[in-house]
Amino acid sequence: MVAPNLKAETMGLMDRRSALEAEMDAIIAALSAPGGPGITGGLVDAEGFPMPDIDIPAVLAQRRKLAELRNDHKDITNKIEKNLEVLHSTKLSRNEQSIPTSSGTTASLHSGLSQNDPMEEDAVTGLPFAIIDELTDDSPAAVDGLQLWDEIVKFGNVEAGDRLQERLVSEACSNEDCQVSLVIIRQGSSLNLTVTPRKWHGRGLLGCHFRIL
The missing domain is CATH 2.30.42.10 (PDZ domain)
Structure with missing residues (x-):
């Protein structure tokens, strides 16, 4: 079934995004600690000399890593948004349709799913907007x-x-x-x-x- 599989993929992407956010928060906290240079602060003094109390290579590496994580976060968020659009549109289209019952008559999709396939009806339940x-x-x-x-x-x-x-x-x-x-x-x-x-x-x-x- 496409919807449950897509939901599982989306939830997995959300887990990955949460892990990225935790990693980004840790880097931001380290750079923004008292005496730290911050995310974008300068690394040289007024005369253009490197600040002696800052590990400049380490700060540059953290900033590069943060930029990479932000790009990854953006890519995953875009993928999540596309999946959510598909899931929501799928649910709406199914709610508007009707399906045949075993006797050959028709019933609303909602009724059919609630009796036969709760996984489909719950395809987008629990997904954030x-x-x-x-x-x-x-x-x-x-x-x-x-x-x-x-x-x-x-x-x-x-x-x-x-x-x-x-x-x-x-x-x-x-x-x-x-x-x-x-x-x-x-x-x-x-x-x-x-x-x-x-x-x-x-x-x-x-x-x-x-x-x-």
Whole structure:
């Protein structure tokens, strides 16, 4: 069956992407440690001499590795997005079709799958539609437990579909100061969380950005 196989491939890609993100975070943390040069900071002093307290070859190697990991992350993300498009379009087309039953009559695809092939009906269940690619410290999202690179499967009443960005904003605004349930994937594991959209000293009600996949 194409859909379950594609789902398995997509989940594998998500695991690989999570591993890349962990490796990137480790490099960024090392470069950004106190006294470190940062991701793009200069490696020479005002007079053009190499900074004596920095292992320049090691920093250059880390930065090159980070650039490679980012390119790999972009390639995998693009592949995941294409797979999700196929999975979602497959589910939609199947829900619109009807299939023959053993007696020769027709029944809705949903009914047929629920009785005969739950794997097909569940082909895209648990697949995320957005990822947190920006998260501000001390924001409502961070305080309530969300983390960078969390993948969003469900946000309140919002699941995969059309006008996702608009629906996410609407869901957050309509639930200001109220708990919103989430289903996320974090490093390959599914988690249930709640977040309360609320005013704080920063922008928005959550302080994070959802990038639609």
